[in-house]
Amino acid sequence: MNRRTALGIGTAATAGTVLGLAGPATAAPGAAGTDEAGGGGSPAGRVAWAYQGAKARAGGNWYAQISVAGPDGTPQIAVQENAETVVEAYSVNKIAVATAVLDKVDRGLLTLDQRVEVTAAIVVPGGDGIFSLDNAYPSSVTLGHVLAALLTVSDDTAVRLCGLVAPAAEINQILVGKGFPNTQVEPVANPNRFFLGTSTARETHDLLQALVGGTLLSPASTTFLLNLLRSPIAFNDGIRRTMSSDERARVATKAGWFANARHEAGVIFSPAGAPVLTYVLFADGQADPDNFGATHPAVQARAVLGPKFLAAVDGLNNPHAPSRRARRYQPSNGG
Numbered sequence: 001m002n003r004r005t006a007l008g009i010g011t012a013a014t015a016g017t018v019l020g021l022a023g024p025a026t027a028a029p030g031a032a033g034t035d036e037a038g039g040g041g042s043p044a045g046r047v048a049w050a051y052q053g054a055k056a057r058a059g060g061n062w063y064a065q066i067s068v069a070g071p072d073g074t075p076q077i078a079v080q081e082n083a084e085t086v087v088e089a090y091s092v093n094k095i096a097v098a099t100a101v102l103d104k105v106d107r108g109l110l111t112l113d114q115r116v117e118v119t120a121a122i123v124v125p126g127g128d129g130i131f132s133l134d135n136a137y138p139s140s141v142t143l144g145h146v147l148a149a150l151l152t153v154s155d156d157t158a159v160r161l162c163g164l165v166a167p168a169a170e171i172n173q174i175l176v177g178k179g180f181p182n183t184q185v186e187p188v189a190n191p192n193r194f195f196l197g198t199s200t201a202r203e204t205h206d207l208l209q210a211l212v213g214g215t216l217l218s219p220a221s222t223t224f225l226l227n228l229l230r231s232p233i234a235f236n237d238g239i240r241r242t243m244s245s246d247e248r249a250r251v252a253t254k255a256g257w258f259a260n261a262r263h264e265a266g267v268i269f270s271p272a273g274a275p276v277l278t279y280v281l282f283a284d285g286q287a288d289p290d291n292f293g294a295t296h297p298a299v300q301a302r303a304v305l306g307p308k309f310l311a312a313v314d315g316l317n318n319p320h321a322p323s324r325r326a327r328r329y330q331p332s333n334g335g
Helices: 003-008 044-056 090-106 141-153 156-165 168-177 201-213 219-229 297-312
Strands: 061-069 075-081 085-088 115-118 140-141 184-187 193-199 251-258 261-270 276-285
Touching: 044 061, 044 297, 061 201, 075 184, 075 201, 085 219, 090 141, 090 156, 090 168, 090 184, 090 193, 090 201, 090 219, 090 251, 090 261, 115 141, 115 156, 140 141, 141 156, 156 193, 168 184, 193 201, 201 219, 201 261, 201 276, 219 251, 261 297, 276 297
Parallel strands: none
Antiparallel strands: 061 075, 061 276, 085 193, 115 140, 184 193, 251 261, 261 276
16 A cells, blocks of 8 residues: 555546547647747747657656647647546646635635644655644644645645645535536545545646636635745746746746656746746656656656747737736845
8 A cells, every 4th residue: 555545645546537639649730840949830839849849758648738828818729638538636636626725715714814733643744745844743824824835845734734624525516616527636534635636637727727817716816826836936846947036936837746647737927927828747657657856757858848838938928818927036044
């Protein structure tokens, strides 16, 4: 029995369930005739070309949807590959969990400053995050702190803490109501615990589009969630690895890793704060499955794609989307 099976944090793979769009990736018009450095063609075409090259080098199975903002802001699909295949989303589904919790905040059922009890029994030992490191239980934190840990350092215990205020059945009901029937956590015997469950590349893409479009949550909750995903301590091994601090601040991202899967999904913004590229890159079956670091083939592929995506959307704007400028990174030396 593996660690997450025993502790209720991950699930066994179900990536063989295919609902449609299986087979080779479809690329946007303009992909043909572009070069690997990204010159020529449309922005969507350059994105498609870069994706195909990185995927081929990494190998394995990919489930992807990537869109680029068109001249009028309408998303233009650059890549669709197995986009309707239901897969284990792992920690990428922490965005969906946070969405359900913040939906309850928006409806006045929860507040970000309310306290959540952290007991020794609820802490996941040896996992990702910070709660297992402080050795100071029982304690309490605010719900805002829980969500910050959930989405920045991808804390495993934070999943369980979210379950205290949003049981599995309620999370799934909220997500179905928002139009995401395949983006679901997996309930267990304890109603306040769950495996992180499944999604599809298309649904995760559409959830991110709804988030930046302001139709998923209230303005305050949208800003809160995006600030976490764009923070300097959010995942930096993949898309953001070889970017400057200012470039990293233009990317809202969440990664998920377990067994032989390495996933990442997010949004790239223009320097003015307009969302111009949405990516979902679910991948499994690559070599080196026990490597959870930056040298895993799929993670390396995403590190190559990050700067190419930025170059492809250079100069793009999205005139009809809300502008969401990043907080400027200001390191502190104490005091």
